[in-house]
Amino acid sequence: xxxxxxxxxxxxxxxxxxxxxxxxxxxxxxxxxxxxxxxxxxxxxxxxxxxxxxxxxxxxxxxxxxxxxxxxxxxxxxxxxxxxxxxxxxxxxxxxxxxxxxxxxxxxxxxxxxxxxxxxxxxxxxxxxxxxxxxxxxxxxxxxxxxxxxxxxxxxxxxxxxxxxxxxxxxxxxxxxxxxxxxxxxxxxxxxxxxxxxxxxxxxxxxxxxxxxxxxxxxxxxxxxxxxxxxxxxxxxxxxxxxxxxxxxxxxxxxxxxxxxxxxxxxxxxxxxxxxxxxxxxxxxxxxxxxxxxxxxxxxxxxxxxxxxxxxxxxxxxxxxxx
Numbered sequence: 001x002x003x004x005x006x007x008x009x010x011x012x013x014x015x016x017x018x019x020x021x022x023x024x025x026x027x028x029x030x031x032x033x034x035x036x037x038x039x040x041x042x043x044x045x046x047x048x049x050x051x052x053x054x055x056x057x058x059x060x061x062x063x064x065x066x067x068x069x070x071x072x073x074x075x076x077x078x079x080x081x082x083x084x085x086x087x088x089x090x091x092x093x094x095x096x097x098x099x100x101x102x103x104x105x106x107x108x109x110x111x112x113x114x115x116x117x118x119x120x121x122x123x124x125x126x127x128x129x130x131x132x133x134x135x136x137x138x139x140x141x142x143x144x145x146x147x148x149x150x151x152x153x154x155x156x157x158x159x160x161x162x163x164x165x166x167x168x169x170x171x172x173x174x175x176x177x178x179x180x181x182x183x184x185x186x187x188x189x190x191x192x193x194x195x196x197x198x199x200x201x202x203x204x205x206x207x208x209x210x211x212x213x214x215x216x217x218x219x220x221x222x223x224x225x226x227x228x229x230x231x232x233x234x235x236x237x238x239x240x241x242x243x244x245x246x247x248x249x250x251x252x253x254x255x256x257x258x259x260x261x262x263x264x265x266x267x268x269x270x271x272x273x274x275x276x277x278x279x280x281x282x283x284x285x286x287x288x289x290x291x292x293x294x295x296x297x298x299x300x301x302x303x304x305x306x307x308x309x310x311x312x313x314x315x316x317x318x319x320x321x322x323x
Contacts, residue, residue, distance in 0.1 A: 001172045004181030005128040007323060008135075009070065009167040011063025012291035013056050014045040014278065021157070028153035035157045040254025044160025044279030047143045052086040053163075054095035057141035060163035060287070061096055064137065068167040072100040075167070076133035078107035079124050081116030081140045081283035083312075084147060085109055088203050096139065105133075112189075113197070114250050114311025116140060116283030121166070121319050122185040128170045139165040140283035147199055149210035158253070159211070160279035164287025177238050180302070180322045184236035186229045187317040193221065197312040218310075222256045226308045227263035229318040234306065237320045241265050243304055248293060250309030251275035251285040260308070272298055282311065299323055 020043045021032035035041055047056065057080055065072060080093035093107035112119040117140035124136040141163035150156050173179030196217040201209020226249065234240055241264050249257050251274050261271050272293040274285070281288060286307050293299040303323045310316035 002175035002179065003129055004171055004173040004179050005125040005168045006171040006181040007166055007321065008169045009064045009066070009068025010165070010287070010291045010294050011060050011067050012162065012164040012288045013059035013063060014162045015047045015051060015056065017046045017048060018043050019046050024153070024157050027150055028156065030153045030157060038255070039158055040275050041158065041279045042276045045162055046145045047161040051143070053082050053084050053141045053143045054086050054092040054099070056143065056161065056163035057082070057092060057139045057165070058096045058099040060141065060165040061100060061137055061139055064165035064167050070135065070167060072102050075102065075135050075137050076105045077124070077127065078105070078137045078139065079110055079120045080107070081110045081112065081120040082142055083111055083113050083116065083282060084143045092141070093139070112311060112315040113313060114252065114280070114282045114285070115309040115313070115315040115317055116311065117286045118307065118309050118317040118319055119187060119315070121182070122187055122317065124168050125182045125185065128168060134170045136168045137165060138168055138287070139163060140285070140287045142282040142284045144211070144282055147209065147211050152210070154215060155211055155213050158280050160281050162278055162281040162284045162288050164284050164291050166287055166290065178322070182319060182321045184233045184320045185317065186232040186236065188225070188229060189313045189315040191313060193314040194312070196221070197314070219253070219256060221314060222252070222310050223259035223263060225310055225314070225316045226256070226260045229316055230260070230264055230306050230308045233318040233320045239304065239320065244270065244306050245303035246270055246272055246293065246299055246305045248272045248286060248289050248305055248307040250311070251278060251289055252280045
């Protein structure tokens with residue numbers, strides 16, 4: 001028998017404040033039509049004053065635990081993917097641990113920007129396969145509104161806040177691609193491309209900084225690298241694009257999503273898209289989309305799901321799992 005990391009529950013949380021495209025017309029030289037045609041985004045959620053990343057993460061975690069029918073005491077570890085933690089330290093994951101009332105196990109953050117949830121999911125899978133944990137709560141949560149330059153029309157219209165979470169549990173499989181759970185993963189990074197997507201500040205520089213992006217360069221790298229990593233993960237699992245039921249991509253831009261689907265040879269009706277309602281929520285976008293896709297009746301038990309993301313670093317990767 002083979003141990004697999006199987007999804008037992010999923011959940012998400014979005015802040016109450018919804019910011020429609022039209023609101024940006026009073027801030028920068030843009031329009032609802034300009035934003036929609038270039039990104040596919042119609043609205044996004046913005047965290048309230050005083051609402052932190054761990055607040056969003058805790059709400060998503062509770063939703064995932066409820067979906068799994070598991071109490072916090074049944075969780076061994078929390079891995080939280082974020083680039084916008086509450087504090088320099090301690091980790092936002094330990095803040096979630098505290099709010100859930102967990103006094104056991106361990107919790108830590110993972111930072112790989114928009115690819116963070118893929119990195120966190122892969123790390124959780126490795127811990128389950130090696131026996132370090134039986135159940136892991138994997139969360140993606142962001143408050144990117146805190147690092148946006150609201151005078152930069154190229155970036156301020158793209159991002160939103162939110163959180164999503166999965167409960168992964170060790171289960172026995174037969175070592176076949178028909179097993180439920182994570183079947184394969186692929187991770188990559190290349191620090192040479194830092195300048196095309198970064199925040200121009202940080203602790204050791206003495207400033208918080210704002211997000212900066214060269215959109216055309218990011219697009220060029222994204223479509224090629226996302227399709228490539230998805231193919232590699234499928235190949236590792238002994239599968240092809242024809243076996244895929246759903247692609248759940250990082251929700252950055254509808255053009256990137258469409259371009260990647262085309263390179264994979266898959267129709268858009270096999271792609272879960274939430275970018276129109278959430279914008280780019282960085283590490284939160286994939287678990288958010290998984291939760292929404294499940295709630296909408298798209299993703300069902302036994303479906304083969306490919307999820308992929310690329311973010312600053314550049315960092316990118318993919319996971320193939322059977323729901």
